[in-house]
Amino acid sequence: MNKPRSPHNPERPGYGTQGREVLLYANYFELKSVGKGLYRYHLDIEGGGPRKSPTGKKAKQIVHLLLEEHFPELKTHIVTDYKSTMISHRKVLDEENEPVAFDVRYRDEYSDEYPERPEVYRVVCKFTGRLDPAHLLNYLTSSDAAAMFDSKADVLQALNIAVGHHPKSDTSIISTASNKHYPMVGGLVEKFNLGAGLEALRGYFVSVRAATARILVNVQVKYMACYQDGPLRQVIGEFQHSGSLDPHSLGKFLLKMKVRVTHIERKNKKGEMIPRIKTIRGLATPRDGQSLANPPKVSRIGAGPREVQFFLEAPGQPSSQQSGSASSQGKKGKKPAKAGPKPSGSYITVADFFQRYNVSVDPSMPVVNVGDKENPSYLPVEVCMVEPGQPAKAKLTPNQTQQMLRFAVRTPAQNAMSIVTQGTETLGIGDSANPTLVDFGIQHNPSLITVPGRVLSAPNVCYKDGKSNQKQITPIGGSWNMKSIRFSTSTKLSNWTWILIAPRKGRQHFENPNDLDDCLQKFTAKLNEVGVMAAAPKQGRRIVYNRDTYEMDINTTISDLLRVEGKSKLELILTILPFKDTELYNCIKQACDIRHGIRNVNVLGERFRNCADQYFANVGLKFNLKLGGINQLLRPTELGIIGENKTMLVGIDVTHPSPGSADNAPSVAGMVASIDSFLGQWPAEIRIQTKARNEMVEDLDSMLKSHLHRWASHHKGAFPENIIVYRDGVSEGQYDLVVENELPRLKDACKALYPASMTAKALPKFSIMIVGKRHHTRFFPTGDQDADRSSNPVNGTVVDRGITEARNWDFYLQAHTALKGTARPAHYFTIWDEIFVKIKPSSLPRGQTTADLLESMTHHMCYLFGRATKAVSICPPAYYADLVCTRARCYLSNVFDPVTPSGSVSAGSGPVSLFESSQVRIHPNVKDTMFYI
Known part of the structure; x- marks a missing residue:
């Protein structure tokens, strides 16, 4: 007797058979060899005392030091996610039943020697089991549908760590948490200027996937918008050049940006520069450090180096000079001290302080705060270099989005070529041998796999003809046009009007009222032609766009139009916009959908004024849907059980x-x-x-x-x-x-x-x-x-x-x-x-x-x-x-x-x-x- 099929994660009921057969490449490589049995270990990095357990880059460096200090002979035999998991094809710990603790002395990634008193982190390493990729492959090859393999996710995770280890270990590659890797130096770098201080990077996603009878490596081209690297002054200049002169916007743009400080140099034994990295917390503001005994003096948000003063304690006192930044000193309290001896020190501008380092500053450039609001620490932009590969925090502007598309939209052949060339080299799975994968016994086929596909037939789409008889259209290439046809279910529009939002200056789309009347008349005729039985619109309203008052103007105008129509009930408002503007669009939709309850369709004046037949028809699609009509249908037999209406x-x-x-x-x-x-x-x-x-x-x-x-x-x-x-x-x-x-x-x-x-x-x-x-x-x-x-x-x-x-x-x-x-x-x-x-x-x-x-x-x-x-x-x-x-x-x-x-x-x-x-x-x-x- 057959066991009842579970509704949860149901088994495939066979494969599809319909359609014309085709053969396709897919962006996957097949693993020819899945490697040896694996040992898996869990890593727990203890913060120690009041310290929190480190995460991110610090955790990555601690794991790197763990391998360097305690397992130097196993360099190519261990892979890790640099967070919590370590995988080896050899036994790493003698004792498998008990966790083993390792003390790791900390130094930053650019230093080649330890400080006199290094921080020490304890890393607890615990054996969590053996994994065998061959067992997973046997499961994927088995024809027994009921076969079980509980370790599937664990084996795939281990293989993903092994395959992703190379790009994560390479300091010239920026790796994100989502298995995306972006080359930053050398011939593999591909970047594109997005404007306003941002650039796009081309990189590659990689993931090991299970498929029937085989294990695959999925590689796909990816893009990341990030801050331009280089002088902070130049990045700010690019941002302001785009028209964003508001200091609030600039502060938001710079928030959490990491910069390398250049006015104090420190080198390791090899003579290599050890970068000092700071995180920008914002611009200087008058509210900074108000709880300090000697708060800084800042004239305005975004003030320059001559407008920002901080208290510098006298020589012999703990000094901000030690950090090389302009830091306000003084004990923290609820209010500045009012009594006691006079403070030993004086106020100095950021510009004067950095003259000590022979730094010439531009007074028009804002000072950045690399401390925090309570304890600010100021730097002029001239001593800051933006670190490469930092993902942009803000949403792209329309222009930046357009530039990103110019960079990212490429032909299928170009993407496929990138994957098998730059992609495999970046990820360390190309022709050049990856010693770690070699030691793990993991090999892949260098060619993209082919997969069988089928091309399904398109359904006939049903409309009405001019006599309201059903008319079937056969799509060509997945599309069709509405020439000489009407919507399947028409609607009636008896009472509607318009709002024209005109720009304050510049080109007017409808300078002559007769032009708008003529355009609306043609549009109404088109609505009737395609199946919206529309009366002529009622007299609408003209608003002159004012950035300060547009929200009130729109709501007042809609209220007036609704009140004028009264009991006859206005059914729809057509809004004619002066230009594309997200804030204006959002305001109109909020007013119509939430506040007033009136159907609304927006059109751009620039396009509406051309009275193009196809454009009017496309707007008509929205009209009919909002009024409750049905634009197109399929025959019930084309929709399987849906056609039974249950x-x-x-x-x-x-x-x-x-x-x-x-x-x-x-x-x-x-x-x-x-x-x-x-x-x-x-x-x-x-x-x-x-x-x-x-x-x-x-x-x-x-x-x-x-x-x-x-x-x-x-x-x-x-x-x-x-x-x-x-x-x-x-x-x-x-x-x-x-x-x-x-x-x-x-x-x-x-x-x-x-x-x-x-x-x-x-x-x-x-x-x-x-x-x-x-x-x-x-x-x-x-x-x-x-x-x-x-x-x-x-x-x-x-x-x-x-x-x-x-x-x-x-x-x-x-x-x-x-x-x-x-x-x-x-x-x-x-x-x-x-x-x-x-x-x-x-x-x-x-x-x-x-x-x-x-x-x-x-x-x-x-x-x-x-x-x-x-x-x-x-x-x-x-x-x-x-x-x-x-x-x-x-x-x-x-x-x-x-x-x-x-x-x-x-x-x-x-x-x-x-x-x-x-x-x-x-x-x-x-x-x-x-x-x-």
Whole structure:
């Protein structure tokens, strides 16, 4: 008797068979030899006394010194992550049952001798078990689906440490915690100026992965925006040259930047310079050091070296000269001392102090604080060199983003060539022998692997013709146009108006009111042509953009328009923008979606005034969706079980604070769901998470309840029998958490609403797919016949073998056509299935498997993204959920993208106390619409 299949991490129900077969390269190398048996050790670095256990670069140096001082003869026989794990193919400790402690004397990475009284750290090394990669390979090769191998994650971790050891050990390579490595010197360096003090680096991600019958090494080209290295004065000049003269913005830009101080030199025995590294905590401000007995005197934020004075104690007293920085001295207290003997010393400007080091300063340049607010320590920019390879903390500007794309968008062939040449050399897996991997017995094939793929057929997309008859369109290359066709479900727009925001000066897009009237008339005609039965717009309002008052002006204008229309109820406001401006856009969306409850579509005046037919049609797509219409349909047979009208689709995503966000910025969850089998309307729910950076959604039950009520309102009170969830934004290590934490909440929502007659049948059934967008897998055509115009695989390409595991149910799907660059497929991984397992093979079309059903259903859905006339890269439930989260960031832009700093601005992970869901609560007038589209 066959054992019932578990719904958790279901086994693959066979491979897909549909579609035209193709052969593709993948950015993976196969390990020809996986090496010898391994010994694994856990490292615990004790801080000692009141000291905290070191982390980051200090921990890395301590582990380096541990190997140098205590295991010098095992240099190529030990690899480490330089944090907590050490791997060797030899036995390192004589005693395996008890931990062994090693005392490590500390010196910094540039010194070749120890100080007279070095810090001593105790590193406890504990044997945690033997691992054998050959056993993992046997498991991956076994045809027994029920076979178990509990050490899979441990073996892969050990192999990842071995493969990643070379770039992490090379001081000329910057390595990040996410296995990305960027060459900084020599012929492998590739960088690009982004402007405003930033540059982009090209590097490589590496990861060891398990696949059916083999172990692979995944290598992908990666990019990092970082501060330009070199003189700090030059970096600040670049930043200010971009137009950012505000000292608040400059202080935020410099925050936590590491600089090498040049006015005091120290050398090791070899005569090499020992760099002194300082961290910038901000610019000089009048609030610095106020609790000191002799606080510094700073005239303004961002003051120059002649405007900043600090108290220098007299000779014979403990002096700031010892540190070589301009430090205010004095005992700390709540208030400056008022009594007692006169302090022995005097105030001196930063400029005068650094004359002692023959440093000429530019009075127009700001002084930087490398101490902190309580105990500032000042340096002029002339003695600071920016350390290379520091990731930029702030969000890129639109211009920097454009420059990054110029550097990063390359043809598939260019990326593939980089991977097999510079990539393998950077990572130490190229032709030149890596002695460590040789000793470990790890060898890889130098060529990219090939994998079988299939090109799925595109579905026909259904619209209406001019006589309201259904009209089918066959996409070409994943796209189509709307010539002579109308939306599948039309809408009516009786009462709408516009707001024109005009620039204060410069070119006016509509100087003559008649020009705007003419443009609106043509746009209204186009709306009617494509299926929005629109009346002429009511008289709108013109606002002159004022950066200081635009928020009040917009809200006042919307209130006036709503009051004028009164009981006739305004349905939609078209906003014509003077230029692209994120703050202005966010303000309008917050006003319309949250405060006033009115549908809104924004257009750029520059594009709207051209009255281009295609542009008007694209804006019409948004109009119809926001009004509740359906733009395009597929035949029910193209959507498998969804066409039976008993299955609701749900999309879930979470957005987190990013670099540059305020400390108290929350994470926000978004959920969308279908209301019927047409998949044309997807209302949304938004919730603020109580703890920042928590990927698991906390309020899922109430969010799903709202969607279930909407479904029932469209199905005479009935609830769906099946719920298919496409969950976005979850890393591989969190798959099980979705089942453990989120699935019970989804089921609780159903238990609270479903009638006993359905719960008795264990309804609804759930299936959950994780949608991966940020993975590192790419495919390249092996022949021109299988490539599109941008030399990527053709749209509809699906890969479910070669780089996947037989026991997992996952596949890669490139549904879209990438206009340029290297296409990134979406990765779909089934972590829970109660629905597809119940489908009998006999009920499927001839020659189709259950795997085909899920792949084709997901692929076909990509043609139903309502805002486009093309197939999109990820299926609509995940895409719409991502858009909802993006819209939520608009509502909370004051903390996600603060304009001026209010304290420190690093992405936090603690509790969120200043935010309530009311700040993202959609107005009742529009909460059941696709307000976010």
